[in-house]
Amino acid sequence: MNVSLLGQSEPLAQRLSELRGRAPQRSLDARALAALAANPGCRRRSLLDAAGVDKGAVARQLGRPAPFGQSPFALARGNVFEARLKDDGYAALLEPLRRHLGLPEESGTPLAVPDLLRRSSPAVRAERTREALAEAAADPALWTLLDHPMLRLTVAGSPAHLEPDAVLVHGGRCTVVEIKSFPVLDGSADPAKVGAAARQAAVYVLALQETAAALAGVPAESDPYRAQELPGSPSTTVLLVCPRDFSNRPTAAAVDVRRELATTRRQLSRMTGIGQLVAALPEGTSFDLAPDEGGAPTRPAEELAAAVGSVPAAYSPDCLSTCELGFHCRAQARCSDVVEQLGRGVRGELGSIRTVGAALAAAGAEPGGPAEDAEVDEASARLRYAAALRAEALGQVVR
Numbered sequence: 001m002n003v004s005l006l007g008q009s010e011p012l013a014q015r016l017s018e019l020r021g022r023a024p025q026r027s028l029d030a031r032a033l034a035a036l037a038a039n040p041g042c043r044r045r046s047l048l049d050a051a052g053v054d055k056g057a058v059a060r061q062l063g064r065p066a067p068f069g070q071s072p073f074a075l076a077r078g079n080v081f082e083a084r085l086k087d088d089g090y091a092a093l094l095e096p097l098r099r100h101l102g103l104p105e106e107s108g109t110p111l112a113v114p115d116l117l118r119r120s121s122p123a124v125r126a127e128r129t130r131e132a133l134a135e136a137a138a139d140p141a142l143w144t145l146l147d148h149p150m151l152r153l154t155v156a157g158s159p160a161h162l163e164p165d166a167v168l169v170h171g172g173r174c175t176v177v178e179i180k181s182f183p184v185l186d187g188s189a190d191p192a193k194v195g196a197a198a199r200q201a202a203v204y205v206l207a208l209q210e211t212a213a214a215l216a217g218v219p220a221e222s223d224p225y226r227a228q229e230l231p232g233s234p235s236t237t238v239l240l241v242c243p244r245d246f247s248n249r250p251t252a253a254a255v256d257v258r259r260e261l262a263t264t265r266r267q268l269s270r271m272t273g274i275g276q277l278v279a280a281l282p283e284g285t286s287f288d289l290a291p292d293e294g295g296a297p298t299r300p301a302e303e304l305a306a307a308v309g310s311v312p313a314a315y316s317p318d319c320l321s322t323c324e325l326g327f328h329c330r331a332q333a334r335c336s337d338v339v340e341q342l343g344r345g346v347r348g349e350l351g352s353i354r355t356v357g358a359a360l361a362a363a364g365a366e367p368g369g370p371a372e373d374a375e376v377d378e379a380s381a382r383l384r385y386a387a388a389l390r391a392e393a394l395g396q397v398v399r
Contacts, residue, residue, distance in 0.1 A: 015278050016051040021288020025052030030162055033155070034199040035322035037267040041314040043277055045323055048311075050274045053287045055324035061289055061297045062305055064327040066320070078181035082165065084248050085179060085241065090145065093166075093177075096241055096252030101168055101175060103143055112136070112144045122161040125150035134215050136169035137231035144169040151207035155268060164204040168239075172231050176204045176238040184242045184251050194240065194255070201238040202260035206268075208234035222265070225258055236261060282310050316344050351379045363387040 017025075036045060048055055059065050085093040094111070097103040103111065114132045117125050129149040136144035146167040153160050166177040178201045182193045212232040213220035221228035227236075236258045244251040285307050289297035308328070315333045319326035333341040337355045340347050353359050363383035 019051040026054045030200040037264045040267040040270040044311040044313040047277045059324050066327050081181045082179050126152045133232045137172050140171045153207035175235045179241045198257050199260045202257040202264045205234045
């Protein structure tokens, strides 16, 4: 499940390559794109991801590496589970497809699995997927499984390429099939993992909507609660396939992703265009790590930190689990004393109070004192009340 930002205008593509330097382009996956959509105001992540910069390597060179990403064991387990589902002519995968999507038995209509040119470039694969989707959608009686198709999605004005696990096409519509290695125990799965899978699948649904609209020559429907009747349009219900209990036998559940789809579309639309972000950079800015012959970075950390710091970030504590630069941005937020380090909820409650120091001062201020505006007055009253409750609680503990 990979994403690569391709197809920009030549000057923009060249500038992004210069920002990346000599390192190979780092592709995004759907998990990272969903995280990017969850924090669209972070220009730093938007630009580094568009340039294909390895944010993990940057964080290590800055001295604040993050224990981020899936473990190798989880990745290996997921690859083994998916391979077993697709062995022997997709025998294990067909069972949940028949049960949930109505795929006929082997004696009925055969399942078509077109060649999607997986060894080709993303652009060639995306074009081949469009052709296969159009062919499959043109015959309502045909059942077609697109194994690792390549989809195109516009992100911040630039085309991105996404690779879902599978898409089943029948009756002129298609359904995203998302394969995950986390288990379903006694009929229940980890809600956090199911939610993350739903957000990733929503990105695929959005890309399929864009693809179907492009094939029909019309704009994609902006309302996720309205089904766009176009050949190849995706269902907003995806099929999540996971191991049952502690075995490798699959079980599946239908997941409605309309809410995640609406959120993803809204957040991606808020992202600033990549061209604008590049134009705002100081001249000579580069995130090149300047690796030596052995591949070890030689770029001075102070110089790299200045380059990273030239792009505004939108830090929140959630970034620690979704972005490789989360610990670096947290350190910057702490040095700046901004209230964003306490979370989006606290930031919203404090209104125009922008620093932790100002919040503490407001909590200890006398009521009725001079204030900047009514918003600060209200926030100060809440802070004083919270401080009084804390003092009362601590006093009871001491006694």
